[in-house]
Amino acid sequence: MNNVFDVSGIKKNTKVCKIKDLEEDKAIVKKGEDKYLPGIIIYKNKNSIYIWLNNCPHAHLPLDIIEGRVQSKNNDLLCANHGARFNPITGECINGPCKNSFLKSFPFKIKNNYVLAG
Numbered sequence: 001m002n003n004v005f006d007v008s009g010i011k012k013n014t015k016v017c018k019i020k021d022l023e024e025d026k027a028i029v030k031k032g033e034d035k036y037l038p039g040i041i042i043y044k045n046k047n048s049i050y051i052w053l054n055n056c057p058h059a060h061l062p063l064d065i066i067e068g069r070v071q072s073k074n075n076d077l078l079c080a081n082h083g084a085r086f087n088p089i090t091g092e093c094i095n096g097p098c099k100n101s102f103l104k105s106f107p108f109k110i111k112n113n114y115v116l117a118g
Helices: 004-008
Strands: 015-018 027-030 040-045 048-053 076-078 093-095 108-111 114-117
Touching (some): 004 048, 015 027, 015 040, 048 108
Antiparallel strands (some): 015 114
């Protein structure tokens, strides 16, 4: 389980979501078939999309406590477990127990108005 696809539970080339379903400055979590794996965080800002492994570098727990949604404060992503705050564009932890560490980016591509893993 070394690569980001295995760790997230999202297989390469999987259709993750439609672009039109993403809301501006909102983060959503998508999971693969194995609901026990953390999935990924998708964030849209000014027609750019950022995707991160849903795994806090502090305690290696998912950021979402309510499945499918990551809380935010002033557009920063919040880890529901210990309150760490992450910049949703850079993935950097800007406050909390893992300050100056980063969320792991997740590779993706856009094809036919879908976000695809890979």
